[in-house]
Every structure is written in structure tokens, then in C-alpha cells.
Amino acid sequence: MCGIIGFTGKLQAADILVNGLEQLEYRGYDSAGIAVNDGTTTRIVKTTGKVSKLREKVAATKGIEGTCGIGHTRWATHGGVTDVNAHPHVAGKVTLIHNGIIENYKELTVALKEKGYTAISETDTEVAAMLIDSLYNGDPFAALREADKILEGAYGFCVMFEDHPGEIYCMRNASPLVASYTEDGAFIASDMVALLKYTKDYFVVPEEHIVVMTKDDITLYTMDEKVEEPKMLHVDWDTTAAQKGGYDYFMQKEIYDQPEALHNTVLPRIHNGHADFSADNISDDIFKGINRVVITACGTAWHSGLIGRHLIESMLRIPVTVELSSEFRYMNPILDENTLVIVVTQSGETADSLAALRLANERGAKTISIVNVKGSSIARESDYVLYTHAGPEIAVASTKAFSVQCAGMYLIALKLAEVNHKMTEEEMADFCKKFEAAIDTVPAVLKMDDYIKTISEKIKDTFSAFYLGRSLDYGIACEGCLKLKEISYVNAEAYSAGELKHGTISLITEGVPVIAVATQENVLPKLMANVEEVKARGAHVIMVTDKDMSNYEGIYDDLIQVPNVDDLFGTFGVTVALQLLAYHVTVFRGYDVDQPRNLAKSVTVE
Numbered sequence: 010m011c012g013i014i015g016f017t018g019k020l021q022a023a024d025i026l027v028n029g030l031e032q033l034e035y036r037g038y039d040s041a042g043i044a045v046n047d048g049t050t051t052r053i054v055k056t057t058g059k060v061s062k063l064r065e066k067v068a069a070t071k072g073i074e075g076t077c078g079i080g081h082t083r084w085a086t087h088g089g090v091t092d093v094n095a096h097p098h099v100a101g102k103v104t105l106i107h108n109g110i111i112e113n114y115k116e117l118t119v120a121l122k123e124k125g126y127t128a129i130s131e132t133d134t135e136v137a138a139m140l141i142d143s144l145y146n147g148d149p150f151a152a153l154r155e156a157d158k159i160l161e162g163a164y165g166f167c168v169m170f171e172d173h174p175g176e177i178y179c180m181r182n183a184s185p186l187v188a189s190y191t192e193d194g195a196f197i198a199s200d201m202v203a204l205l206k207y208t209k210d211y212f213v214v215p216e217e218h219i220v221v222m223t224k225d226d227i228t229l230y231t232m233d234e235k236v237e238e239p240k241m242l243h244v245d246w247d248t249t250a251a252q253k254g255g256y257d258y259f260m261q262k263e264i265y266d267q268p269e270a271l272h273n274t275v276l277p278r279i280h281n282g283h284a285d286f287s288a289d290n291i292s293d294d295i296f297k298g299i300n301r302v303v304i305t306a307c308g309t310a311w312h313s314g315l316i317g318r319h320l321i322e323s324m325l326r327i328p329v330t331v332e333l334s335s336e337f338r339y340m341n342p343i344l345d346e347n348t349l350v351i352v353v354t355q356s357g358e359t360a361d362s363l364a365a366l367r368l369a370n371e372r373g374a375k376t377i378s379i380v381n382v383k384g385s386s387i388a389r390e391s392d393y394v395l396y397t398h399a400g401p402e403i404a405v406a407s408t409k410a411f412s413v414q415c416a417g418m419y420l421i422a423l424k425l426a427e428v429n430h431k432m433t434e435e436e437m438a439d440f441c442k443k444f445e446a447a448i449d450t451v452p453a454v455l456k457m458d459d460y461i462k463t464i465s466e467k468i469k470d471t472f473s474a475f476y477l478g479r480s481l482d483y484g485i486a487c488e489g490c491l492k493l494k495e496i497s498y499v500n501a502e503a504y505s506a507g508e509l510k511h512g513t514i515s516l517i518t519e520g521v522p523v524i525a526v527a528t529q530e531n532v533l534p535k536l537m538a539n540v541e542e543v544k545a546r547g548a549h550v551i552m553v554t555d556k557d558m559s560n561y562e563g564i565y566d567d568l569i570q571v572p573n574v575d576d577l578f579g580t581f582g583v584t585v586a587l588q589l590l591a592y593h594v595t596v597f598r599g600y601d602v603d604q605p606r607n608l609a610k611s612v613t614v615e
């Protein structure tokens with residue numbers, strides 16, 4: 010949510026900033042802007058719209074020269090999408106960009122007015138710039154430290170002070186920042202993808218720390234101005250990992266990345282019929298003596314929790330609840346040392362999931378997170394982390410991250426079963442064989458792309474759609490449905506198939522698409538009875554299944570038949586088919602697949 014980049018060094022900053030913002034654009038694309046200092050003057054270019062528009066505006070503006078600058082791509086929170094609300098913001102000697110929300114900005118506005126400050130924008134960020142300027146007496150560090158005592162909310166700031174040319178001061182509270190020093194100079198950004206072109210080595214700026222960047226150095230300080238040695242991390246992604254690589258959209262590429270992402274996540278962790286977490290340094294102790302599991306996450310990641318519940322309850326007979334993190338954090342949950350809390354997150358920075366994790370830690374639960382982004386806050390604050398190896402996910406709509414989150418759930422379920430003696434050696438070996446077989450079906454589903462496209466074309470003009478599933482398939486239906494609605498703007502709803510006739514069936518009219526997910530043999534006749542009910546009311550039924558449908562011909566209109574797998578592992582193939590369906594519908598409707606309106610990846614505000 011909002012992308013930040015800063016650079017000071019030997020190279021011209023404008024290009025680095027705009028290129029970096031392009032990589033960060035998935036974090037928000039309401040407006041973008043840069044500020045570049047040439048040693049004496051700071052020039053700002055900003056505009057509503059995407060980074061490509063900023064690029065044109067920068068090219069058309071004379072004098073954007075200098076080797077020190079900051080850049081921002083915005084997801085609007087406070088104040089509309091206007092040029093004046095775009096970052097950077099200036100107050101007195103301060104030029105600033107911000108990711109996060111300043112919660113006490115109203116009180117501060119009143120207090121600052123008495124000191125002679127009047128905002129020109131409607132943003133909370135400008136208030137932060139005014140506050141820092143009001144506290145500034147020539148010592149940037151002191152001004153930031155004082156501001157940190159006064160500001161409430163979440164922030165990652167990059168600040169340039171007029172009388173400290175060539176220097177950038179950055180402060181983090183909650184909103185993520187990563188930094189690095191290279192031969193070319195010092196870099197900071199909200200996400201490593203923006204720096205990949207220059208380095209693969211970086212450190213995560215810890216919360217409540219200040220980073221000072223000069224052209225020769227980068228230094229991490231605690232709030233009381235003690236130098237701290239940063240903990241360096243390394244990513245093994247190459248630059249192509251964050252590029253489209255010949256695909257039309259990142260989402261399309263990421264759908265196609267799934268066989269590799271699944272292999273990277275699963276295969277190194279399966280040895281001789283056991284889940285092996287030794288390379289992750291996850292102790293078996295965390296899985297012992299557990300009498301309850303709580304899975305908490307948001308959005309797509311929450312859907313992987315629905316899959317996790319099905320697995321853990323059916324394999325272990327331990328009660329599992331799946332909580333939306335935004336609810337969990339405020340519901341005073343009952344947790345103790347026998348509860349295992351699993352936090353699932355691609356970014357590792359989702360504000361609600363982080364708050365849920367902190368609550369679980371406070372209440373003494375055991376915590377493990379399933380995270381894609383290395384070194385992220387949730388990864389660092391969990392007792393243990395199971396990293397998924399999906400590589401960077403750039404499209405706002407999550408695809409490969411979901412598949413590997415589900416894979417993480419299967420691995421944890423297997424480990425729980427082993428540690429708690431719920432499966433025999435033979436059963437575990439059989440589980441691993443079927444698991445690997447299931448992920449190996451994904452390439453065959455990708456080969457059905459053209460066929461799925463023809464089905465997508467049939468439903469491309471629909472206003473609404475329904476997704477049905479029972480048991481495990483309900484979670485898959487929820488995720489397929491979210492994919493369609495968030496990018497194509499089709500008004501789609503997912504239902505447990507048996508629930509439809511308790512109200513929603515009144516919305517089924519002639520031609521309304523109903524996508525029925527069927528991977529569970531034991532509920533197949535029940536599901537098909539529900540399908541008959543919608544068919545009788547004129548629905549256009551698309552079956553997405555790995556099961557033999559020959560007994561049901563005539564009930565459905567279209568069939569997406571993926572390779573058959575064991576019922577417990579139905580997740581992977583049909584999920585990919587549903588992703589392709591959503592993708593093609595969106596392309597037919599002419600929308601921007603990667604950057605759907607109003608959304609941003611990595612939701613670092615409540």
C-alpha cells in the first residue's frame with residue numbers, strides 16, 4: 010500500500026526513482042511523484058494516474074537533475090486522487106514521502122495552525138511534513154525522533170531536508186522499508202523488487218529505527234541515535250522474476266509460474282514420506298500437545314485457511330477455526346499455550362494479520378506463519394516461519410501465492426499428523442505420493458488455457474456469477490470467485506452449494522453463470538442436486554472438476570475437466586483452472602488485469 014523509493018549516490022536519481030516506482034506500482038496507482046535535489050534546489054514532479062504518466066511528465070520537465078531523490082506511488086487513504094494530494098509533500102525545509110496513515114492528523118492540523126502552518130492538500134502526510142518542519146532546528150535526526158513521539162499511526166517516511174543536500178533520512182514505524190548500499194550509492198524502498206536491478210543484498214529497516222543515507226554510506230540508528238549493525242538478507246530472485254517475461258500481464262505469468270513455485274515450496278520439504286522442516290529450523294515442539302488450531306489471514310490468504318481447516322480437521326480431528334485477521338484482532342480470542350496460531354500472508358506486512366499475530370504472541374499461543382516475503386514483519390515476529398518460494402508476486406490479484414499457501418497447509422497438516430502420531434508411516438508415504446502427484450497435474454491444466462478461454466468468452470458479458478462448492482471445494486470456490494470479481498468487476502458470490510436455496514437462489518435467472526467446483530466424491534451427488542436446482546432456473550452451469558462427470562451429462566453446459574487426483578488434494582488443479590477463467594473474462598472485458606481499480610497489494614493499513 011503506497012510504494013516508496015529513495016536514492017542518493019553517483020547516478021542521476023530521476024531514472025532510478027521512476028524505474029523503481031514502476032516496480033512498486035502494484036502497491037498503489039492513484040498518483041505518483043518524485044523529488045530530486047541537485048545540490049542546491051529540489052524539484053518536484055507529480056501527477057495523478059500511473060507511473061507511465063509520471064515518466065512522460067518527468068521527460069517533459071526541464072532541469073530534473075541531481076543524484077539524490079525520493080519517489081512515491083500512492084494508494085489514496087486521506088484525500089482524493091488529485092495532483093495536489095500526490096506525494097512528495099513539502100513543508101518549509103522538509104520534502105517528504107510517506108507510506109501509512111497518521112491517525113492523529115486532525116489534532117496535529119489544529120496545533121500546527123497555531124504555529125502558522127496551513128496545509129494545501131487534504132492528506133495526513135502533509136501534516137507529518139509540517140510537524141517535522143516545525144520540530145526542525147538544523148538536526149534532522151532530532152526532528153524525526155521528536156516527531157516519532159508525537160505521531161500516532163503507521164509510517165515509513167523518506168525525508169530530504171533543504172539544508173542537508175545529498176542526504177535522505179528515513180524512519181519506520183510499521184510500514185515496511187528495505188535498504189541497501191551498492192557501488193552506485195544508497196537505496197531504500199518499500200519492497201525489494203524495486204532494488205533488484207541494483208542489488209540482491211539488503212536489510213529490513215526494523216521498526217522504530219532511523220536510516221541515514223548519504224552518497225557514500227547508509228547507517229542504521231536506533232531512536233536514541235546508537236548505530237546498529239543491519240542484519241543483511243539475500244534474495245535469489247533474478248531481475249526477470251519481477252518482469253513479465255513475454256506474458257501479456259503479470260497475473261498471466263504468475264499463473265504459469267505455479268508448477269515451479271509449487272515444486273520449490275514442496276519438494277525440498279518432503280523426504281522419505283515425511284514433512285521435513287529442518288532447513289526451516291522449525292522445531293517439532295511447536296506441533297506437540299496442540300488441542301486447537303486457529304488460522305488467521307485476509308482475503309486470498311484466508312481462503313487458504315479454509316483449505317487448511319479441511320485438512321487438519323479431517324486428518325487430525327483437532328478443532329480448527331479460520332478467522333479474518335481484521336475481526337480476530339478485536340474479538341478477544343481465547344488462546345493458550347496449547348493453541349497453534351497459523352498466520353498466512355504473501356506480503357508478511359498486512360496490518361490486520363500482523364496485529365492478529367501480535368495478539369496471539371501476547372496471549373501465549375504458539376505461532377507459525379506461512380509467508381512469501383523474506384524478512385517481512387510477520388515472518389520476523391512469528392515463533393516460526395514456513396517460507397513459500399513463489400518468488401515476487403506483482404499482480405494485485407494473488408495466484409501463485411495462493412497455491413503455495415495451500416501447499417504450506419498440506420505440509421503443516423502432515424507434520425502435525427506425524428508429530429501427534431495420527432498417521433502411520435504407510436499413510437504418510439501415501440500422502441506424500443498423492444500430494445506430489447496433485448501438484449504435478451498443474452502443467453496439464455495450464456495446457457487447457459485456450460479451451461478455458463473459449464468458455465470465458467461465453468460468460469464475458471455477464472453482470473453477475475455464482476460459485477458453488479461443498480466441503481474442501483467451498484474454499485476453492487471462494488478463491489475462484491474472489492479472483493473473478495476483483496479483476497473483472499463481475500458481481501460474483503461464492504456459496505456453499507447447499508446454502509443457495511436459503512435465499513440466494515432467487516438471484517438465479519436465465520443465463521446467469523454458475524461455476525460449480527467438484528473435487529469431493531463423497532458430496533458429489535449432493536452438489537449435483539444443487540446444480541440441477543440452478544439449472545432448472547436457467548443458470549449457465551460450468552463444471553470445474555477432476556471427477557468423472559459421465560453420469561451427469563446434460564445437467565451442465567460446459568465442463569472444465571482437470572486431471573483426476575485423490576480427493577484430499579483436489580485444490581491445485583481446479584484452482585489454476587479458475588484463475589485462468591477469471592483472467593480471460595477480464596481480458597475480454599478490456600480491464601487492466603494487473604491493476605484493478607481501487608485495490609493495492611500489501612495492505613499495510615487497517
Ligand code: F6R
Pocket residue numbers: 307308309310311353354355356357358359362405406407408491495611612
Ligand atoms: C486477492 C489478494 C488479497 C490478499 C490479502 C492478504 O487476490 O491478493 O486478498 O490475499 O490482501 O494479503 P497478504 O497475503 O499479503 O497478507
